[in-house]
Amino acid sequence: MRRARPLAGTALAAVLACSACTVDNSNSNNGGSSGAPQKLTVAASDDACKVSSDHAPAGTLTFEVTNKGSKVTEFYMLAESGQHVVGEVENIGPGLTRSLVVQASAGRYVTACKPGMTGKGIRHSFTVTGG
Amino acid sequence: MLANFLIGLREGLEAGLVVSILVAYLVKTERRALLRPVWMGIAAAVVVSLAFGALLTYGPRGLTFEAQEFIGGSLSIIAVGFVTWMVFWMAKAARGIATELNGQIDAAAAGFWSLFVVALLAVGREGLETALFLWAATNVATSNGTTSSVGPLLAAALGIAVAALLAWLLYRGAVRINLRRFFKWSGVFVVVIAAGVLSYGVHDLQESGVLPGLDNLLFDVSNVVDPTSWYGTLLKAVFNFSPQTTVLQGIAWLLYIVPTMTLFLWMVRNRPQPRRDRAVADKPATQEKAVA
Numbered sequence: 278m279r280r281a282r283p284l285a286g287t288a289l290a291a292v293l294a295c296s297a298c299t300v301d302n303s304n305s306n307n308g309g310s311s312g313a314p315q316k317l318t319v320a321a322s323d324d325a326c327k328v329s330s331d332h333a334p335a336g337t338l339t340f341e342v343t344n345k346g347s348k349v350t351e352f353y354m355l356a357e358s359g360q361h362v363v364g365e366v367e368n369i370g371p372g373l374t375r376s377l378v379v380q381a382s383a384g385r386y387v388t389a390c391k392p393g394m395t396g397k398g399i400r401h402s403f404t405v406t407g408g
Numbered sequence: 409m410l411a412n413f414l415i416g417l418r419e420g421l422e423a424g425l426v427v428s429i430l431v432a433y434l435v436k437t438e439r440r441a442l443l444r445p446v447w448m449g450i451a452a453a454v455v456v457s458l459a460f461g462a463l464l465t466y467g468p469r470g471l472t473f474e475a476q477e478f479i480g481g482s483l484s485i486i487a488v489g490f491v492t493w494m495v496f497w498m499a500k501a502a503r504g505i506a507t508e509l510n511g512q513i514d515a516a517a518a519g520f521w522s523l524f525v526v527a528l529l530a531v532g533r534e535g536l537e538t539a540l541f542l543w544a545a546t547n548v549a550t551s552n553g554t555t556s557s558v559g560p561l562l563a564a565a566l567g568i569a570v571a572a573l574l575a576w577l578l579y580r581g582a583v584r585i586n587l588r589r590f591f592k593w594s595g596v597f598v599v600v601i602a603a604g605v606l607s608y609g610v611h612d613l614q615e616s617g618v619l620p621g622l623d624n625l626l627f628d629v630s631n632v633v634d635p636t637s638w639y640g641t642l643l644k645a646v647f648n649f650s651p652q653t654t655v656l657q658g659i660a661w662l663l664y665i666v667p668t669m670t671l672f673l674w675m676v677r678n679r680p681q682p683r684r685d686r687a688v689a690d691k692p693a694t695q696e697k698a699v700a
Contacts (some may be wrong), residue, residue: 337468349636351587360611360623364473368537370412372560373544378470394635395651 326390416567422637461539481612604648
């Protein structure tokens with residue numbers, strides 16, 4: 278069991294280093310050349326999923342999702358096919374606002390809210406321009 | 409109200425179950441000195457998660473989706489490693505109880521950092537997601553606008569409180585049953601939990617794009633098991649059961665649980681049980697103290 282100590286230390290260090298580097302990552306991307314970070318808002322309810330705009334320039338996109346419904350919801354940004362998940366934020370309880378930060382390159386996407394966390398969700402098309 | 413309560417309950421149980429088994433074990437085997445690293449690990453996990461979550465919520469920078477999933481996923485998988493170590497450490501120590509009571513071995517001191525890390529990871533692996541959820545609820549409670557409401561925060565806090573109560577009841581129950589039975593069932597229980605955590609970690613890594621196959625589903629029972637229901641919440645909290653499970657998750661779950669469970673059952677069963685040994689192991693904890 279004495280061996281476990283350096284192992285534990287290594288694991289801890291790796292975890293700390295890793296979380297630090299991911300924050301750095303998002304920092305440099307935010308300040309990078311891919312354009313100013315864009316903030317969008319999403320009004321989600323049990324039967325609607327209204328994104329403030331249906332398009333945005335490529336780069337760091339922040340979706341601030343507010344759940345105005347009564348069910349727990351999730352918000353997704355999907356590839357145009359509707360299959361591949363580009364980004365997702367879950368556990369958006371009723372009344373809460375949570376953010377999804379994604380690095381998006383130009384292309385066509387689909388946004389979706391999933392009230393009740395089931396089904397295909399309420400979908401709308403979304404375009405990322407430039408690049 | 410109920411929705412936010414169930415999220416709090418689920419996140420609380422995910423963090424609390426393994427820890428309450430560990431605490432019950434340490435108390436039952438009179439290793440109370442080793443409770444300290446466990447409490448320290450829990451405290452560190454809570455503080456780090458809340459601080460990191462606050463930084464992301466109130467600070468200028470957000471964390472990308474991939475990064476958050478990567479953190480949650482890799483921490484879960486590392487947690488599985490340490491929790492598995494814990495199960496076998498408990499089983500092995502159970503085997504050696506008779507010897508230890510003779511004062512030959514005290515493995516206690518060596519386990520300090522490992523136990524710290526087990527508690528840290530068991531509570532902290534999903535800590536960031538829980539913290540982000542709680543800060544979002546706090547945001548609503550403290551905002552000045554018309555949307556200000558303490559409801560979600562209260563509901564979430566109540567959910568966590570109930571989870572803590574359930575974890576405590578599990579601990580109370582575990583402390584009462586006889587030692588041999590405790591080792592067996594708690595081990596089986598923790599191995600099942602760990603398999604769920606591994607599968608969950610794999611899903612997080614699939615979401616972050618590190619592992620492929622996110623859309624390749626093994627089964628989808630989300631129209632049968634409603635994830636927002638109380639039973640869906642409990643299935644998720646205890647077994648990390650996801651109504652939509654990917655093929656890779658299923659494979660990881662099986663590859664973990666089959667050999668680990670087999671080895672564990674072999675270890676707790678396939679041992680000589682001389683009458684003296686059994687008598688010692690079956691004694692209540694209070695009497696063991698007297699013997700020691």
